[in-house]
Amino acid sequence: MRVGYTRVSKFEQEDALVQQTARIEKAGCSLIFSDIESGRSDRRKNFNKMLAMCREGDITEVVITRIDRLARSVMTIAKTVSLLESLNIKLVILDAPVEDSSSPFGWFSLNQMAGLAEFESRLLQSRVNHGLAHFRDQNKACQPPFGYAKEDGKYIPDTSVHEGSGKTHWLIASEIIDYFLIPKASLRNTIQFFIEKYNIKFSPPGLRAWLRNPVLQGHTRYNVKFNRVNPDKWDIRENTHQPLISKEVYQQIETRLSENRRLWGRNFDGATSNTVGLHLLSGQLICGCCGSKCYVHDKKKAMGVRCKKRRIYGNSVCTNKTAVPLLKIIDAVDQALCKKAFELNNYVVTSQPDREDTPEIIELKSRLDVLRSLPQDSIILDAIEKTILKIQQLQQQNTHAASLGLRLQKELVKTFGDSEFLQVVPETTKRELYKKFVKEVTVLNGVVVNVLLVDVLR
Numbered sequence: 431m432r433v434g435y436t437r438v439s440k441f442e443q444e445d446a447l448v449q450q451t452a453r454i455e456k457a458g459c460s461l462i463f464s465d466i467e468s469g470r471s472d473r474r475k476n477f478n479k480m481l482a483m484c485r486e487g488d489i490t491e492v493v494i495t496r497i498d499r500l501a502r503s504v505m506t507i508a509k510t511v512s513l514l515e516s517l518n519i520k521l522v523i524l525d526a527p528v529e530d531s532s533s534p535f536g537w538f539s540l541n542q543m544a545g546l547a548e549f550e551s552r553l554l555q556s557r558v559n560h561g562l563a564h565f566r567d568q569n570k571a572c573q574p575p576f577g578y579a580k581e582d583g584k585y586i587p588d589t590s591v592h593e594g595s596g597k598t599h600w601l602i603a604s605e606i607i608d609y610f611l612i613p614k615a616s617l618r619n620t621i622q623f624f625i626e627k628y629n630i631k632f633s634p635p636g637l638r639a640w641l642r643n644p645v646l647q648g649h650t651r652y653n654v655k656f657n658r659v660n661p662d663k664w665d666i667r668e669n670t671h672q673p674l675i676s677k678e679v680y681q682q683i684e685t686r687l688s689e690n691r692r693l694w695g696r697n698f699d700g701a702t703s704n705t706v707g708l709h710l711l712s713g714q715l716i717c718g719c720c721g722s723k724c725y726v727h728d729k730k731k732a733m734g735v736r737c738k739k740r741r742i743y744g745n746s747v748c749t750n751k752t753a754v755p756l757l758k759i760i761d762a763v764d765q766a767l768c769k770k771a772f773e774l775n776n777y778v779v780t781s782q783p784d785r786e787d788t789p790e791i792i793e794l795k796s797r798l799d800v801l802r803s804l805p806q807d808s809i810i811l812d813a814i815e816k817t818i819l820k821i822q823q824l825q826q827q828n829t830h831a832a833s834l835g836l837r838l839q840k841e842l843v844k845t846f847g848d849s850e851f852l853q854v855v856p857e858t859t860k861r862e863l864y865k866k867f868v869k870e871v872t873v874l875n876g877v878v879v880n881v882l883l884v885d886v887l888r
Contacts, residue, residue: 432491434459435480437499439468450495451819453524457493462823469502470551481510484517493522497540498547507544566652569667575643576630577603577674585645585671595628600674602628603646607675610641611682616690622744634742641683648673709733710760710861711871718874720748726756735759735873752876759871759878764846766881767867771846794821 434454438447447464454462463476472478483489492514494500501507514521521528528539570583577600579588587600595602602624610620617634624630632640639658644651644666652665675683715724715735722739734753745751798817804810845855845863855863872879 431461431489432457432459432493433480433483433489434462434493435464435477435500436462436495437465437467437469437474437477440466448816448819450499451823452815453495454493455819455822457522457524459493464823469498469500469547470506472501472503472506481513484514484519487517489519491520491522493524495523496525497523497543498550501544502547502551504541504544504548507540507547511540566665566667569650569670571650571671572652572654575640575645578645578671585650587672587674592628592630602630603674606637607641607646607679607683611679611686615686617687618742621742622746625743626746631743638687641687645671646674647677647680709756710857711756711763711864711868714864714868714870715759716870716872717748717750718872718879719750722748724750724754724873727753733757750874754873754876754878759873762878763864763868763871763881766883767846770883788824791821791824794824 436447436450436454451462463480465474465476467474500510526543571580571585574580574585577588578585589598589600592599592602606624609615609623617637621632621637648669648671650667650670653663657663709726717724717737720739722737724735724737726733727736733756735756736753737748737750740748740750794817801810801814867884869882869884871881
């Protein structure tokens with residue numbers, strides 16, 4: 431199969447993505463993978479999906495418009511080209527054809543183009559860094575935290591009036607500090623109090639980060655984006671504006687945060703990074719009231735599953751107050767999977783039916799009919815072209831999904847079609863099977879409302 435890959439770094443470059451797609455479709459690709467992400471990232475979803483299909487042996491050729499669409503890193507380009515060569519997959523570059531990438535000339539050409547792609551990326555990053563350095567040298571304010579506003583590049587108290595209370599946001603910010611420091615206060619009850627009083631919502635990590643923000647002490651901070659939990663790496667410029675809290679108050683806040691962590695930090699398995707994903711179906715359980723994720727709340731024998739949003743924000747946000755035992759949920763999921771396996775085992779396909787369009791494709795086709803009925807000008811014609819390309823892209827993705835569905839059908843019948851299998855399967859294997867076949871499970875007030883399985887018949 432001949433597939434294409436397109437990429438732009440920002441949503442604003444949608445026209446460029448459309449142009450790439452049109453050229454690659456013209457080159458005869460049956461499936462196109464697209465990403466809107468930086469070429470220096472190795473975590474692009476559809477890029478890695480394409481490489482996975484390459485490893486499975488489903489792809490014979492990969493088509494791109496330019497080498498920098500593949501990546502903007504010499505190392506990533508080299509690894510990708512090497513992988514494609516090892517799998518005997520031909521890489522087609524429309525703007526710079528290389529007949530044989532394994533030949534000395536082909537190798538040299540690809541490495542030259544890869545080096546140029548990374549050079550352009552590094553040059554742009556250098557310009558951005560110079561601009562940021564100039565910004566910091568002037569102690570300019572970044573995004574102001576709650577309670578502050580920005581004026582002439584400096585932080586100032588936010589004196590705008592909060593709708594409903596008539597108080598300024600600066601005064602409310604001071605109230606939050608005072609409430610958090612009263613005896614037996616915690617992040618959770620502080621959050622719930624200010625939701626009910628002012629309809630101002632923080633998450634626990636958000637409130638914790640706000641309380642520790644140096645801006646509240648009158649300082650300006652930089653180098654935060656990739657170091658939010660590493661304050662040692664922050665670049666802090668002291669005494670640049672009016673503080674909300676003193677150094678002594680900040681020490682009290684740190685003491686209270688430490689106490690809060692000892693009291694509440696370890697009684698909720700879904701809340702800590704080292705336990706998320708530990709239990710079966712973790713991340714797949716949905717609250718039937720507010721749609722939030724549900725996790726195991728305690729380590730008792732029943733292992734009750736509760737709504738995370740309710741535990742944080744209280745009854746004003748979610749009324750799902752009764753926990754569901756995890757074993758009860760697992761039993762309901764197993765029954766649903768065994769039933770589906772039985773149905774698939776007795777499902778005989780006599781002929782392959784025409785696949786129906788998805789709701790998204792139906793909507794796009796309806797929009798296309800409307801566009802074609804309008805008086806034609808350059809803008810309408812451009813919209814028609816984009817809509818057609820989107821329809822074709824979705825149809826190609828559906829074709830690929832159908833081939834994957836056949837594999838999933840066989841695996842589902844093989845695993846959950848045998849009742850004895852469920853008695854002996856290791857928990858680690860079962861966790862992976864749930865991730866593959868279970869889309870989500872909805873729970874509400876002690877009851878399993880719905881088990882939604884992945885549609886393997888798509």
